[in-house]
Structure formats: C-alpha cells, structure tokens
Amino acid sequence: MKSAVIVFPGSNRERDMLYALEKITGEKPIAVWHTETELSKVDLVVLPGGFSYGDYLRTGAIAARAAIMDDLRKKADQGVHVLGVCNGFQILCEAGLLPGILVRNSHLKFVCRNVKLEVANANTDFTRKYAQGQVWRCPVAHGDGNYFTDAETLARIEGENRVVFRYAEGTNPNGSLNDIAGIINERGNVMGLMPHPENEIEPLNGGTEGRNLFESVLEAVA
Amino acid sequence: MKARIKVMLKNGVLDPQGKAIEGALGSLGFAGVASVRQGKLFEVELAETNPAKARAALEEMSKKLLANTVIENYAIELDEK
Numbered sequence: 001m002k003s004a005v006i007v008f009p010g011s012n013r014e015r016d017m018l019y020a021l022e023k024i025t026g027e028k029p030i031a032v033w034h035t036e037t038e039l040s041k042v043d044l045v046v047l048p049g050g051f052s053y054g055d056y057l058r059t060g061a062i063a064a065r066a067a068i069m070d071d072l073r074k075k076a077d078q079g080v081h082v083l084g085v086c087n088g089f090q091i092l093c094e095a096g097l098l099p100g101i102l103v104r105n106s107h108l109k110f111v112c113r114n115v116k117l118e119v120a121n122a123n124t125d126f127t128r129k130y131a132q133g134q135v136w137r138c139p140v141a142h143g144d145g146n147y148f149t150d151a152e153t154l155a156r157i158e159g160e161n162r163v164v165f166r167y168a169e170g171t172n173p174n175g176s177l178n179d180i181a182g183i184i185n186e187r188g189n190v191m192g193l194m195p196h197p198e199n200e201i202e203p204l205n206g207g208t209e210g211r212n213l214f215e216s217v218l219e220a221v222a
Numbered sequence: 223m224k225a226r227i228k229v230m231l232k233n234g235v236l237d238p239q240g241k242a243i244e245g246a247l248g249s250l251g252f253a254g255v256a257s258v259r260q261g262k263l264f265e266v267e268l269a270e271t272n273p274a275k276a277r278a279a280l281e282e283m284s285k286k287l288l289a290n291t292v293i294e295n296y297a298i299e300l301d302e303k
Contacts, residue, residue, distance in 0.1 A: 058290055065287060094290065101292045108238050148235065149292060175236075 001218050003029040003044040006072070008063045013049030013086065013196065020198035021046070024214040034066040043221040044081045045072060047088025049141070049196060059102060059144040060090030069095055081125060081217055082190040086142055089182070089192030098185055098192050099157060100149030102142075106175025110143040114206075117181055117195055118168035121161045124184055125220035126191045129212035135168045136209035138195040145174040145194040147183075157183055165193050223268045223276050226299040229289045230261035264288055273302045 003021045007014045014031060021029040021044075029046075032039060039045060052063035063069075076082050076097055084092040092098045105111060114137050122132040130136075149157075154177060157163060165182035172179045174194075182193025200210030231237050237259050244258040266283070270276040280298045289296040 057287070061287065061290070101290055103236075103293065104238055106236065106238055108242055 001025045001044060001221050002027060002040075002042040003046060004032050004039055004042045005029055005046045005048055006032050006034060006068055007048070008034045008050070008052035008066060008091075010052040010054055011048050011050035011087065013198070016196070016198045017046055017048040017085070020201050020210070020214065023201065024211055025218055032068060034063065034068050037067050038071050039068070039075055042075075042080065044083060044217055045075060047082070047084040047091050048198075049086030049088060052087055052091065055144070058094065060087060060092075060094040063087075063091045064094035064096075073097065076185075076190050079187070079189050081221060083126065083213075083217070084190075084192035085196060085198065086140075086145075086194055089194055090144065092190065092192045097190050098183055099153050100147055100183070102144050102194070103146045103148050104144050105142070105146050105173070110141075111145070111173040112139075112141040113173065114139050115171040115173055115181070115195060116168040118166045120163045120166045121184070123161075124164055124188055124191065124216075126184065126213055126216050127164055128219060129216040130209075134209075137200065137207050138197060138210060139199050140173055140195045142174070142194055145176065147176040147180040147194075149177065154178065160186065162186070164191060165195070223270060223273070224301045225266045225268065225276065225280055227264040227266060227280060227284055227288055228261060228297045228299070229264070229284075229294050230297075231259060231293055232295055235293045262288075273300060276300060 005017050090102045093101050117138045119130040119134045122130045162184050164184050166179040184191040197210030197213045200207050240258045240260040247255045284296040
C-alpha cells in the first residue's frame with residue numbers, strides 16, 4: 001500500500017505516523033509538504049497530529065486552507081482513503097471533509113493520557129480488523145478534542161452509523177458530544193479521530209491494537 | 223476602507239473560556255456578573271473603495287475563514303468614510 005503523510009508547519013507527530021505506516025504496510029510512505037499542489041498516486045493520505053500554525057484562529061483552520069488541500073479534496077472525491085489523527089481530524093473538520101468541529105476541552109486542560117476506545121462501527125475500511133464493540137487502550141494528547149456539531153448533524157451521523165470510535169468506560173477526556181472520538185464521512189473513505197493509534201503499535205507501547213486500524217486500510221485497498 | 227468583523231459563539235454553544243473568565247471576575251470581587259462570553263474581533267484594512275464590493279468580500283472572508291459557522295456567528299462593521 002502506498003501512503004503519504006502531509007506535513008504542515010507545526011505538525012509534530014508526522015514521524016510517529018511515517019514510522020507506523022512503514023512498519024505496518026512494509027512500504028516507505030512519502031512525506032508531503034503543505035505547499036505542494038499535487039499528491040502522487042497513493043492509497044492512503046494521512047494528516048498527522050500536532051499544532052499546525054500554532055492553532056492560530058481555530059485549531060486546524062489555517063492548515064485546512066493550505067495549497068495541498070485542494071488536491072486532497074479531489075483525491076477524497078475519487079475514493080482515496082484519508083485518515084486524520086488529532087490535529088489531522090481537526091483539519092478535516094475545518095476543511096469540511098468531515099462534519100462538525102473540535103473545540104476546546106470542556107475543562108480547559110490539555111490531556112495527555114490513555115483512554116479506552118470502543119469500536120462503535122467495525123464495518124468500515126478503517127475498522128474491519130476490530131470486533132464490533134471491542135474496547136482497547138489508546139493514548140490521547142490534545143487541548144481541543146471536544147467534538148461538537150448541531151443537533152441535526154449529530155442525529156444524522158449517529159443514524160448513519162458514522163461514529164466509528166467512542167470513549168468508553170467513563171474515559172471521555174474532553175467533553176465530546178456522545179463520547180465521540182472518531183467519525184467517518186458518508187462515502188466511508190475519510191475518517192478522523194482524536195486518539196493516536198500510531199502510538200499503540202508495538203509491545204513497548206503497552207499495546208498493539210492501533211495496528212488493526214492501519215491493517216484494516218491495508219486490507220481494504222488490497 | 224476599514225472594517226471590523228466580530229465573531230461570537232452561537233447561543234447554546236458551550237464557552238468554557240468565557241465561564242472561566244466569569245469565575246475569575248467573581249473571585250476579583252465583581253458581584254453580579256451574570257455571564258461572560260468570549261469572542262474574536264478582526265480589524266481589516268481593504269484597498270477596495272466601493273462599500274458594496276467591500277462588504278461582499280468581507281462576507282466571503284468571514285464564511286471561508288474567519289468564522290466557523292458550525293459554532294460561530296459573525297457581524298461585519300464597515301467604516302464608510
């Protein structure tokens with residue numbers, strides 16, 4: 001599987017993501033600087049975590065208007081798989097590729113800890129390697145992870161089974177609506193989540209269930 | 223032309239920063255502060271001299287970048303002198 005990681009000024013998890021992708025897919029992913037205007041032919045594009053543009057204006061707001069985003073939108077329309085993690089999720093929301101927005105954690109504190117994630121929909125290209133309802137440990141590190149949207153949109157994404165991951169067992173770290181940790185677009189090829197699956201891939205991380213996410217995509221594009 | 227764009231959270235959207243500020247005002251002894259909402263103010267200088275065109279451009283700027291209309295409203299004030 002060919003993959004690319006888009007790098008913005010202020011991204012800081014791109015190396016973890018590049019490492020995880022190479023480890024799991026067996027192919028070296030390419031890093032793409034945000035000023036480029038075209039992505040090469042890849043099966044998966046990842047927007048990594050970090051603090052693009054220092055979170056100026058709103059988290060992800062400036063990065064969502066970067067030059068590379070037009071082509072990302074085009075690729076997403078063509079069905080290419082797109083994954084946004086943490087700041088990447090915020091950017092996908094700001095770019096309108098996913099509904100809603102991530103706002104300041106309700107308690108105003110930055111959280112850096114492990115949460116329990118429940119697989120709310122195991123029937124997606126990003127989650128088929130999980131069991132429905134499976135709960136796994138995953139780290140989060142964010143100040144703006146509080147998922148918010150209007151009641152109508154919330155009802156729609158819930159009704160369409162587009163909530164992919166939820167914080168489980170009372171571990172919602174940010175006040176997110178309906179414990180939402182990750183959502184997917186209507187077509188099922190663009191997903192965003194706040195937790196960091198790329199940091200839960202080796203026994204040394206304390207768990208390897210983050211691999212399932214990447215292995216699901218690997219299988220989907222095979 | 224000069225303009226100001228005020229961006230505020232919509233009613234019903236939780237504003238934890240406003241709440242924290244409200245609490246701090248209380249601890250400073252300001253009694254009777256019923257609520258504080260925090261927003262953003264943008265001062266924009268435009269080369270455009272036609273007020274209608276300037277307003278249209280500011281609308282676009284607000285919609286496309288300055289405000290996220292999922293959670294925020296914006297109001298444009300234009301100095302037409």
